[in-house]
Amino acid sequence: MSLEGKTKQTAVVCHGAVDLRQEQRDIPQPGSGEVQIQVAVTGLCGSDLHYYLHGANGAFKIREPLVLGHESCGLITALGPDVNPAFHLSVGDRVAMEVGVYCKACKYCRRGRYNLCKNMRFASSAKTFPHLDGTLREVMTWPAELVYKLPPGLDLALAALAEPxxxxxxxxxxxxxxxxxxxxxxxxxxxxxxxxxxxxxxxxxxxxxxxxxxxxxxxxxxxxxxxxxxxxxxxxxxxxxxxxxxxxxxxxxxxxxxxxxxxxxxxxxxxxxxxxxxxxxxxxxxxxxxxxxxxxxxxxxxxxxxxxxxxxxxxxxxxxxxVFRYCNTYPDALALLASGKLGDVSKMASHYYSLEDAEVAFEDLKRGKDKNGKTVIKPMVGNLELAKLHK
Structure with a gap:
């Protein structure tokens, strides 16, 4: 599972309507205040499907190749300089990523309603340009302040449900x-x-x-x-x-x-x-x-x-x-998932696919059923071995 010696990774990139490609990209190194994360799984959602089918989600059209996916979790593999010790993040931590990066300076951010930030860049969304790549890749870097350690007992793969x-x-x-x-x-x-x-x-x-x-x-x-x-x-x-x-x-x-x-x-x-x-x-x-x-x-x-x-x-x-996205919810969402109060949410993760089979996952999501006729609830795509080993 080590990234040592690797310089390239696989990413699932949307170039337009029904034009999904697997590309080799450089493995990014964490900058100041960032952590490097080995992505475990990404849950596919309706907006991902819209981009896959139409190259757009409502009025948001893809203007350059875009890595899809934003419901994600993984393992911290490196810390960049100047990560705030108050976050208590370490290499090996199981984490979920909140994927909207807001400006902190506008009136909406100052009021705590940062989901309305006009300067927000949201991973896998074409609303802003240049686009911010999503999580359907092997490795990503992310601001440490938007990375949350999982509560004990919460399966790594299920942490992806914290986003929806x-x-x-x-x-x-x-x-x-x-x-x-x-x-x-x-x-x-x-x-x-x-x-x-x-x-x-x-x-x-x-x-x-x-x-x-x-x-x-x-x-x-x-x-x-x-x-x-x-x-x-x-x-x-x-x-x-x-x-x-x-x-x-x-x-x-x-x-x-x-x-x-x-x-x-x-x-x-x-x-x-x-x-x-x-x-x-x-x-x-x-x-x-x-x-x-x-x-x-x-x-x-x-x-x-x-x-x-x-x-x-x-x-x-x-x-x-x-209702537009969310704000100030991630810790509560993770705690709820770990509490058991919602019932057996693990059954929502109905299908798992490797990155190499991402297009199969999108097609199954489009049909609402897999090739065997089983209803698709939430397809999970990513490093299945990593997700399994770190339940």
Whole structure:
């Protein structure tokens, strides 16, 4: 596992739509205040898939070759000069990396809302240029202040889930829900599933999840993260009034479903709706499903321009709340993963792939199933031997 004598590494680089290449790149050495990390695994997410399929994620288009991936963990292999001793980092430590580098100087950073920093550079995002490479590589360097030691007992590979769980924690904090709340989660991908898990662990009495993949809903039910599920019919993506009509039909079907009818009062709407897809019709469904005086959390990204049914929302005082990444969450996310309070989250890491098989992982994620028909929840890509040895 030693990097001694190695000067080159493999990196998975996106050059454009369905143009993923494996390239040999120099192994970086840590600069001042940085650590060098041997990457164990990276969890693939929806934004990675958008870049792979389209060379863009919403309005963010790739302008130069970009190493994908940002849900990651690994081992510290070297410390650069001037690493603050207060971080208590050492060679050999198992760590997770928070991959948004913020400026610390703007008003948002000073207020503690650094996820809104206009100068932030986020690994594997094409929002800023020059782009900042992601984690689908063997070795990286990173600012020590954004590197977190894992709690005892947390498997190295599962630490990669701290990134999507951070998104969920940030959304949940903005929702400010009380125990006993009843929520709807639209989309049962990794973020949606973790939203269900956190809601149940936080005392929500009804957690209904909807998706177009029955396998993901069955997984959520099997983990006891939901009290009810509803599978939406598949159909073409539409926009504008067509999407609004589709959303209305989805809400009428959901209201009459057993998942809603089995709980008194839910046909009037939920205490909070977490929209985790970024699909226009689903984003329109969200405020329809919110009860008077409640909240919608827009967690998913993907639709550039959309029409929302804001008229009824305004009259009902439904708060439409945007959620962009996260801030001040990583230590809590890692502690939650280690605590066991969320249940057996290890089952979310449904598939593991080597760096050399990264394109297979992306194709499986696109289909939602592997070649054997098994539902893909969260593909993990990287150094499988390293992840296994350092559980």
């Amino acid at each position: 769980l951070s998104v969920v924690l940030h959304a949940y904090r903005r929702a400010a829900l009380q125990p006993g709340s009843r929520i709807l989660v639209i989309g049962a991908g990794a973020v949606g599933l973790l939203t269900c898990a956190l809601a149940r662990a936080s005392g929500c009495t009804s957690v209904v999840a909807i998706d177009i993949e029955q396998g993901k809903l069955d997984f959520a039910s099997g983990q006891q993260w939901t009290t009810g599920t509803f599978c939406l019919p598949r159909g073409p993506r539409v926009s504008g009034l067509d999407a609004l009509e589709l959303a209305g039909g989805h809400w009428e079907a959901l209201k009459s479903s057993e998942a809603v009818q089995s709980v008194e009062g839910l046909d009037d709407g939920f205490d909070a709706v977490f929209e985790c897809t970024g699909v226009e019709s689903c984003m329109q469904l969200a405020p329809m499903a919110a009860a008077i005086g409640t909240k919608v959390l827009y967690v998913g990204m993907g639709t550039k321009v959309l029409s929302l049914p804001t008229g009824p929302s305004i009259l009902s005082e439904v708060d439409l709340i945007g």
